[in-house]
Amino acid sequence: MAPPAAGLNEKHYILAALAATVVAAAVVTVVFVVLSPARVHFSVTNAGSHLSDDGTVQLNFTLAANNPSRRAEVMYRSMFVDVSNSTGLLWVNWVRAYVATAIPLQQPTDNVTTIAASVTLLGDPSTEAFTGNMKSEFTVKVTAMARFKVGVARTRLYDIKVYCRPVNFFSASQSSAAGSPVRCHAA
Template sequence: MAMCIPPLKGWSSKHLVVAAMIGTLVVVAIAAVIIVDLTPPQVFFSIEDASLQNGSYKQQKFYNFTLSANNTSRRMEVHYTTLNTEIWITPSDWYSAELSMSGFTQQPPDNVTKFAGWAELYQLDSMMASAQGSGAGNWPNCTVVVIAKVLFKVGLARTRPYHIRVSCFPVNFRDKTRYANCTY
């Protein structure tokens, strides 16, 4: 039995409602595919090879570490507009750390990228003693905070910029932490 579609003039209100519902379902399905396709992947950060080195002056220290960024997406590139780190040695004392990005701004899909980081600190002996002796601080376990502004790109489509802030704890620069995972 063949089904024939009556001319548009002959459509009843039932036909129009069914056609409108089918059209709406098609539009919703297409929108859902686009939204799911452009949902940004998670970028995971970790701190590796943390170490503390003495400088040429008595109170000078160099905190060295490697920041590892893991783009888990199989299709999306990550574009870093800013990437900053801070080393918190106590809840109230922190220092800005530098990252060697050397012209790096985008990370390919399914890729782990490593950045060398360091901070040069001139610390007073009294501050070091208070940080070690106080119950409020976690010295020598530090927290490394990563602050990034990223956007994701697949083909010509780009997402809006996202702000990512993660904390990596515990990072022990004295005992040379080999790996510390970062959490959101």
């Protein structure tokens, strides 16, 4: 029997290197897919208002954060909620909402978490202007920083920014005040 050709060893090394590259690419692809962030959906529910005797207006609403993922938890590190009216340029007339739900917040898989928020408008002429004489529709902007967790692996921090409109805090006949959620859309 003849000894193997010298070039055969080189071919084995090349084939082994190609096989190792394919395996490494497959591992990276699997890790990338497993650690990809979940698609979180936000909506505004229970929008309403309360007018007190001193003219102060309280705008109350609930954010519903839906995490439909069966494998990724969401860990919110920060969340800011702003309310803008429709009487002027968007985000020229805006107020930062108070988020009553404690942050940081961990949301389990396949879960809808509610986040209570409110805006207090003092009883002065600017309140009437901001609310459009209690007839305006509003836009709610949610800005959050979140990390996703799959098992023990955690992703980098992601910026989430969504807009929810039209939100009506004053009319019982409007869908948002009647309890139907107002869906939020990516910015």
